[in-house]
Each structure stands twice: as structure tokens, then as C-alpha cells.
Amino acid sequence: MSAQSDSTSSTNAMADPTTSNEPSASTSSSQPSSTQPSQKTMTKAERRELQEKQRAAKLAQKQTGDTKPKAKPKPARPTEATSSFGADASRSHPKDASASTTVVEGVTSKSRSLRIFSHFGLPKHGPGAKGDIHPSIIRLALQFSEFRICGANARCIATLTAFKTVIQDYTTPPNNTLSRHLMSHLSPQITHLVSARPMSVTMGNAIRQLKLEISGSDIDMPEQDAKDLLCQKIDDYIRDRIIIADEVIQDLACKKIKDGDIILTYARSSVVEKVLLSAYKQGKRFSVIVVDSRPLLEGKALLQALTSAPPVSWTLSNDSLLPPPPPIPCTYALLPALPSLISEATTVILGAHSLHSNGAVFSRAGTALVAMMANQHSVPVLVCCETYKFSEGVMLDGFGKNELAPSHLFQTSPQAPNLEILNPLYDLTPPSCITAVVTEVGLIPPSSISSIPMALGRISL
């Protein structure tokens, strides 16, 4: 699955008649959509670009259609698949050239052999910054695309902080108001960030909230005051929904860690790291199994944090000096070793990228495996997740929407011709494998996730 050899395109078409229909049906329409997963998430500029492309494609089709009138109805007949494919393939070349920019072409040529995963988000290596992009956003986009800033919380906080600078450096043009114009100034910045790495759910939620605040800001307010107010709102959002929420989650999750427990965790989640460290600080004696996997090997960072954290000092209690507590005993293992370790664990604590309203957890690829295995061994699975990570949609599997780890950053195996490595970054854990979700409003069974927005008095999150 991960490597599909693609020596000639005609053999590919022979093997699977459905793919033979694809070029004629989709070269014009699906290639743009492969780079832009859904219309809703597109910005205005992107939509316009798409529209122009489609228009150009139509024009091209008309021209080729005149010379080859038979090409259109062909896809209906699978017997002619090979020949029609060949015709379409030759036809698609001028279309591509006229329709798509160099950006799209770069992506398609790269992911050709992974056709069924072509909708997965991959960083688009655009021709630098387009339009009026703020330097802080350009720097952030670079950090995103190089995976220097990684993790849902970190990315959200970094984005919001960068937006604060953008807002402070913004001046409303004459004959316009801040509440109406600022968003159109921010849109290209967001587009630029998204082109570096697909937007996380957390960023989406935060940006939606920011848009709401901008459109609601008072027209009569002096510009500097309005900007300060927006920055204040951003700070409040970071504090309330992320930092304080994490503290509450730490408290709640720590209560579920007892002396002698063996906690198993997968990869690295900032919340889980905080939970384990604060439980340790509370004097609980437990051990941790860090399960990790390629290509990101984030568990190493967690292992580093857990083993280097303890305060190496003698503590004074009841007028006697106590030796420093021993550091947290940790075990580091790769995913294939999970079956032999899972029966040792008393609790599995995981982090999340986002949480869907049916209770499914979207998290680092491999999480689902850990949760399922734990469920099979009756080990309780806790997922630590702030409520701002909630997404209203429902996901059924990790194929509908995912992101690929760029192969140039994470070399996992020796390069070979005709070998394309598929490294999805996320997977979906079904709600049946999760015992409870630890949120800042309490421990919630995954079946009740959908009632939280109502309980918080919001229609949406």
C-alpha cells in the first residue's frame, strides 16, 4: 500500500478499470480539489484561483473536444479503458499546462504513485510569499513546514501570537473600517500559513473565534484601542482555552494516577507530559512506558523531558532532610513491542489533535493501534484534550482527511526508484476504544462529547 510502483501509466489503468475513468473525469476538476480538500476551508483568493483554473480547463476541453469529439462519452465503457486512458493522458497535458500553476504540478507529479491518497494534505511549496505577507507569518510558515513548531497546542499558540503582531502592525486604509477590512488583510496570511502545512483543527477554531471578534469590534472605537482589545481577546483565548484548561486537565488526570501505576503513553503530547510531570511533583510514584514510532519519533522528546525533569535537591520536611526522589522510571519502546508491554500497563494516557462529535479522536498515527490494543486488554484509555480542540464534524476513518509527513524531512528508508513512502501523520481512534476523555470540564465518556458545547452554553465551539 505504502509503495505503489508506477512504471507505466497504462499498466496501472489495466489493473484497475476505475482509475482509467479518472483522468478524463478528473484531470480538470479533481486536481485542484486534491490540493484544496474542501471548499469551505478555502479562502477567497484560493476560490478565485480555482474558478479561473476551471474556466481555463473548460476552454481547453472545448478546443480538444472539437478535434476529438469521441473522447467525452468514452469513460462509460470500461472495455475501452486502456485506449481511452491513453487518449486522455495525452490530452491532459496541454490542459495541465494551461490550467494549473507550477505549484499544483509539483504536488501531482510527486504523489502520482499514491493516487488514492492524493487528497491528503501535503505542504505546497509555493513560489515564496504571495502578496502582502507579514514577516512574522513568513517565519512561522517556515517553522511549520520544517516541523520546528509541531503539535496542536504549540501551533495554535504560535499562530495567535503571530497574528497579534500582524494586528498591531496593521493600519486601516482610508475609507474603510477595521471590523470590515482587517479580515481581508488576515486572509492572505492564513493562506500562506496553510500553504506551509495544512491547518490544524485548533488553528481553525481559534481563527474562527478571531474572525468573530473582529467582525464584532466597535466601529467608533479608535483604531489603536480596537487593536489592543483584539490582542487582549487573543491573550484571553490562549489563557482560558489552552493554558488554564491544561492546568485543570492536569489536576483531573493526576487523580487517576496512583502509586505503583504503570502509565503507557504514545508519542508525545504536551498535555500528557504536563500530567505526568505534575503527578510526579505531587509525590506519586509510578512508572511510564513511552511507546514511539517512526517517522517522527516524538517519544524521544517526552522521554528526555520525563527523565531530566526531577528537581535534584534535598527537601526539608519535618525538620529532616529528605533525599531527592528518584526520577520517573521510564521504558522506551517502539510500536511493534506494544503487545508485550500493554498487559503491564494500568492506564493508557494519550493526547489528541482533535476530537470529533461522535467521540472519535484524531491523533498521531499509531494512537488508534495503542487504544485498540489497550481496549482489548481491558486497560482504561484516557485521552487528554482541551475543549477548544473539538471539531463539529464526524470522521469515520483516517482516510477521509489526513496529512502526509513530507518525505524530505523524515527519511525513513533508503531511497529507491519507484518507491514512494506514505507517511500519514494522523489516524482516527474510534470512540469504542476510549474509556474517558479528560477535558477541562471533567472526565467525559466519549459518547457524551456532543453534549459539551450545549453544557458550555454555546451553539458551536
Place this chain on the structure above:
Amino acid sequence: MMDICATYQRKLEDDQISPPLAAILTLTELCASSTAGTMFELVKALNEGADALNQSSTNAISLNAGCELFIAFVTLFPHDSASFSDLKMELVKQGETYVRQALTYRQKIGELAVDFIKDDSVILTHSYSRVVMETLLLAHRSKRISVFVTEARPRGLGVKTAEALTAAGIPCTVILDSAVAYAIEKVDFVLVGSEAVVESGGLINAIGSLNIAIIAKAANKPFYALAESYKFHRLFPLSQYDLPSHNPRILSFPTPGEMAQAAENQMSSASPGSRSASRALSSITQEEIAKNNPDVDYTRPDLISLVFSELGSLTPSGVSQYLVGMFAG
């Protein structure tokens, strides 16, 4: 300062009052007698009272549910009275009204659950529960039912249920706790009361409920729980050992010292001769067994078919949604 534990015990003497209601009534009295001049002081006093009750009780789970409910009510109560003493009086009045209302809940639950009982049903119940009694007696008026009740060791409350049902003319047999799997084939459904219903939608009830739930699941028989809404508790046990009632003594293995002593006892009792076996067996008394055993267990939500409360018949996930809505906001 009133003696909060004595008040609580006095309230419990009334046969109709269950621990959470007794806790609410006790806190109401604490509220009335309190000298607190501000909301903060009052809530602090109530929390201290709840802690004191908690300390005095061996099994504080359902009591805590009541305390939690009342304190949440006090903190969320709108402050629009002229003076703080008026507000306190208002709170006391509201508390008492709630308890009076709550006493009608069992009747409501009974009416709801009766619709699920078919004529000529055979029902399995566990230990003694007021709300189950109410339901069974109500069902007896219109339907022919027969009841298996477990003995429910160590407290043996199943006998109390059997006596009361037999007196009412319901055919009833006491079965051993270990005979549930044998009896389940003849049973149409299981009906149990509850100590508390927790946030996962699971159930905390007298020890043995989990066994019955697992057996019922294995035999594909419905497992119904009856719970008044004041027993809904904001708690999420991950396992039996995560229950607040758990302590290190429960199910502990004897230390080497204790083992040596037990062996010595056995030796001394065995030395006289032939009756050693029976003697040795009787050296472990029922009390000793009960001492190291848990009083309550936690039944997972996936084993429960429905929870009947006065709010309606809820699925376990419905219970958790209700709890999230009530306390999360």
C-alpha cells in the same frame, strides 16, 4: 456548632430517607444554624460539613452525591434576597421542598419501570433496595410476577427483600450469590437499585451487582437499574480500584506475621485430632471475610441496558449526557 454526624444519623432513622437525602437535610440544617455572613463562608461551612460526614461514614459514595448536589445548588442559587439571612432561609426552604419532592420520585420510577414488566415475568433482583421494592409491589397490583432475590452477603439484605415480598404475596425465592449463573436461564430480566450512578453511565451498587450484570450480559438478559436523580454522582471510576470506597485493606493479602499467627491457630486447633478439618475451616469467620472485602462494586455502562430515573428511562450514555449538562456548565 451542631453535631453534624448525629443529625445525619437521626435523619437516616426515617425508613424512607436514603443517604443522599439525609445528607441534603443535614446540610440544610447546617445552613439554617450557620452564622455565616457571606456566601463564601456559607459554602465553606457546607464543604466542611460534607467532609465531616464523609469522614464519619464507611461508605460515603451516595452521601457525597447528595452533598455535591446541595452545594452545587447553593452556589448557583440566584442572590436576589434583601439580606443574607433571608437568602439562607430561602435556601433552607428550597432544600426541604426538594427532599419532599424527592420522596415522590420512587413512585414515579416505579410507574415508569412497570411498563417494562410483562405479565408472568420472572425477575432477578439483588440485595435490598427501596425503589426496587416500590416497583415490584406496584407491578404486583396489575401483573403476576415472581422474584429471585440474591442473598447478598455479607450483609444478607436479600432476606429482608424476600420477607417483604412474601408478606405482600409475591412468590419469591432467595438464591445464593453464587447461584446467579444457574438461575439466570429462568430469569426474564434483572432489576437492581443503586448506590450511585456515575458519569460514565455506570452504576455503583452493593457488592455482587457486577457479577449479576456480567452474567446477565452473557445470557443476553436485560439489566435494568433504578436510580433517583439525586443519586447521579460526578465521578468517573476507571476500575474497581479507582472507587473512592477503595482502601488498601480491601482484598489485601495477609502479611507474613499474620500468616504465621493463622498457621499457629490452625496447628493448635488441629492438634486434638480427627475434627481438625472442620475446626480449621471455622477458624476463618464470616466477619473476618467481610472485613477485607469491598461493600460496593462498579458496573460498567456497557453491561447496563437502561437506567430508570424520574427523568425518564435513560440509556447509560443518556445518563452521562445529563450529568455533563448539569455540572459541566
